[in-house]
Amino acid sequence: MKPKTTHTKIDIAVTLACIVFLLANLAAIGPRGRRHAKQALCLSNLRKWGTIFQQFAADNNGYFMAGYIPDYPSYPDYWMEALRPYYDKNHYLRCCPEAAIPGSEIGGGPWGGNGTFTAWGAFPGEVCGEPSPVWPPVTACDYGSYGMNSYVCNAPVGDYYYPPNPLYYNWRTANVASADNIPLFLDCQWVDGWPNHTDEPPVFEGQPWWEDGSYNSMRRYCINRHEGFVNSAFLDFSARKVGLKELWRIKWHRMFDLTYPLPDWETEAPWMKDFQDY
Numbered sequence: 274m275k276p277k278t279t280h281t282k283i284d285i286a287v288t289l290a291c292i293v294f295l296l297a298n299l300a301a302i303g304p305r306g307r308r309h310a311k312q313a314l315c316l317s318n319l320r321k322w323g324t325i326f327q328q329f330a331a332d333n334n335g336y337f338m339a340g341y342i343p344d345y346p347s348y349p350d351y352w353m354e355a356l357r358p359y360y361d362k363n364h365y366l367r368c369c370p371e372a373a374i375p376g377s378e379i380g381g382g383p384w385g386g387n388g389t390f391t392a393w394g395a396f397p398g399e400v401c402g403e404p405s406p407v408w409p410p411v412t413a414c415d416y417g418s419y420g421m422n423s424y425v426c427n428a429p430v431g432d433y434y435y436p437p438n439p440l441y442y443n444w445r446t447a448n449v450a451s452a453d454n455i456p457l458f459l460d461c462q463w464v465d466g467w468p469n470h471t472d473e474p475p476v477f478e479g480q481p482w483w484e485d486g487s488y489n490s491m492r493r494y495c496i497n498r499h500e501g502f503v504n505s506a507f508l509d510f511s512a513r514k515v516g517l518k519e520l521w522r523i524k525w526h527r528m529f530d531l532t533y534p535l536p537d538w539e540t541e542a543p544w545m546k547d548f549q550d551y
Contacts (some may be wrong), residue, residue, distance in 0.1 A: 308500070311370040315460070315504045316512050318366055322419070322458045323510035325359045327447070335446045340426030340465070351464060352421045367417030368392050369460055371498050375416040388462025389479045389496045392418040420461025420493060422468075424526035425508065438467060442526035444508065452508035455524045459505035459515070460498045466490030468525045470533040474517075474542035495520055501548040519551045 330337060338355035353367070360366050365373065376391040394416030424438075427445040444455060462482045472491035482493040494503060495517050502514040505523075515523065521535055538546040 308371070312499045312504070312514075315369045315371065315499070316514070318369070319419070319458060319504050319506040319512040321366065323506040323512055325356055326457060326506070327510045328359055329356055330447055335448055336427040337425050337445065337447075339428055340421075340423050352458075353415050353417070353464065364416070367415070367419060369418045369498060369504070372418035372460075377416075388481060388493070389498055392416045393463055417464070418460065419458055420463050421458050421465045422456045422525055423465040424467060425455070425457055438469070438526060438528070442528050444527065447508050447510070449508065451524060453511060455508035456494075456515070457506045457508050457510075459494060460496060460503035462493045462496060466493040468494065468520070468529075470521060470525075470530045472521075474536050474538070474545055476542065478544045491520060495545075497544075516549045516551060517545055518548055522551045 326337070338352060339350040340352075372388075372390045372392050374391060375394050376388075377394065379391060424442055425444050428440045428443055449455070466482075467488065468491040472489045475492045475495055478497050480492060482490075496503060497517065498504075499514060502516055503520075504512065505515045506512045518535065518538070521533075522531055524531060536542060538548075
């Protein structure tokens with residue numbers, strides 16, 4: 274006959290201490306822990322996008338899609354359409370987990386609300402799977418919270434200029450030097466952008482990208498989505514977090530001046546002044 278198992282006061286005390294410790298750690302995880310989990314998932318998404326862009330380039334002689342070029346036959350060649358065969362119907366992959374709800378569903382409008390924690394799209398009057406009546410190059414029901422660096426696009430060569438820079442600024446392919454410092458695909462308020470070293474930072478946190486009607490594309494990417502950082506895939510198809518101030522120190526296009534004086538954070542964007550410097 275087996276002896277009865279007995280528990281001493283010490284055993285009980287140790288068990289209770291372990292329970293208290295575990296509960297304390299679970300409580301500590303809380304909202305901050307969930308944010309960190311979403312940040313990790315966002316980076317995982319962008320690594321997948323790096324692979325998708327790599328596969329597309331491999332299938333197209335090393336070059337990327339044409340991108341947004343008005344009045345050209347390639348006008349509809351956005352990344353959402355060009356890459357669709359590679360991500361199929363995985364709509365959630367277009368979204369950072371911190372910004373997975375379209376602005377049109379929460380009153381922010383199809384352009385993305387303030388863009389920090391909402392996705393761009395979908396557009397009014399759309400029928401899923403058909404061209405959008407609002408934005409014909411896009412298939413209806415597309416939405417997301419990542420955007421491409423449009424200077425990566427393989428735009429048609431010629432005299433055509435798209436604001437704010439000429440097309441010879443574009444990278445077109447991943448076969449370039451220092452590809453690990455050239456942003457490819459990242460957290461964004463819109464589907465794409467054309468940042469310049471002269472671009473000013475957002476005046477306030479969450480400033481909508483369209484607010485001043487300018488070509489200041491940096492504001493589309495300079496969003497406080499990950500506690501002073503955004504996540505990005507790079508032209509070497511890696512992914513890492515990027516400090517908001519660091520956005521002025523990565524090589525967006527061929528003529529982007531990495532030595533250009535940084536904004537005066539104190540006066541131009543006080544909300545950013547305490548973020549990490551670069």
